[in-house]
Amino acid sequence: MYRVRVRSVPPVVLALRRFPNPRLTGIGAGLFASLTMFVLACVDRLLFDSSELVYGLLFLPVSALTALWVRPADLVTAPISVPIAFAVGVFPISGGSEGFGGQVMGLVTALAVHAGWLYGGTLVAGVIATVRKVRLMRARRRYVLAQGRGPAGERPPRAAAAASPSGAKPVRAGAGTAGTAGVAARRPQRP
Secondary structure (H helix, E strand, C coil): CCCCCCCCCCHHHHHHHCCCCCCECHHHHHHHHHHHHHHHHHHHHHHHCCCHHHHHHHHHHHHHHHHHHECHHHHHHHHHHHHHHHHHHHCCCCCCCCCHHHHHHHHHHHHHHCHHHHHHHHHHHHHHHHHHHHHHHHHHHHHHHHCCCCCCCCCCCHHHHHHCCCCCCCCCCCCCCCCCCCHHHCCCCCC
C-alpha cells in the first residue's frame, strides 16, 4: 500500500498567511512607502530624539513590505520607490538649521551619512522583487507547458492530426505536397 505523506504547514507560515495581502500599483507602493517612512520619522523624532539607528531599522521592514505588496505587473517599481521613500522620511529627522538652505544641507548630509541603510533597504526590496518575478515566470512557464504548448508557445496542429488516418504520419506545412510549385516555393523549416 501507498502512504500519503501530508506535510504540516509550520505555524509561522500560517501566521503570515493571516496578514493582509494588498496588491498596490507602482504609484500606490511608492505612496505607501513614502507616507509610512514620513510618519515613522515623525514618531522617531518625538519618541527617540531623531535616532538614525531607529529610522534605519524601521526602513528595512517598510522596504520589504513595499516589495511584497506591489502587484506583479509593477514589481520593477519597488526598488525605485524605496529610496525615494527614504529621502521623504529622512526630512523630519535631518536636523537642518533655520532657513531653506540649512534644511537642504541637513537633508543631503543625512542622506550621505545614512547611505548604508538606504542601500540595505533598496537591496532588500530588489531581492524580494527579483524572487517574486522569477517565481511568476516559472509559474507561467509551467502553465504554458501544462496547456500543451511547446517551449516556443506553439500548439500542435489540430487540423492535420484530425484529418490524418490513425496510421498515417502528419504532413508538415510546406513539406512538398502536390500543390507546391517546386523547391523555390518552400519555406525554410524550423529545426
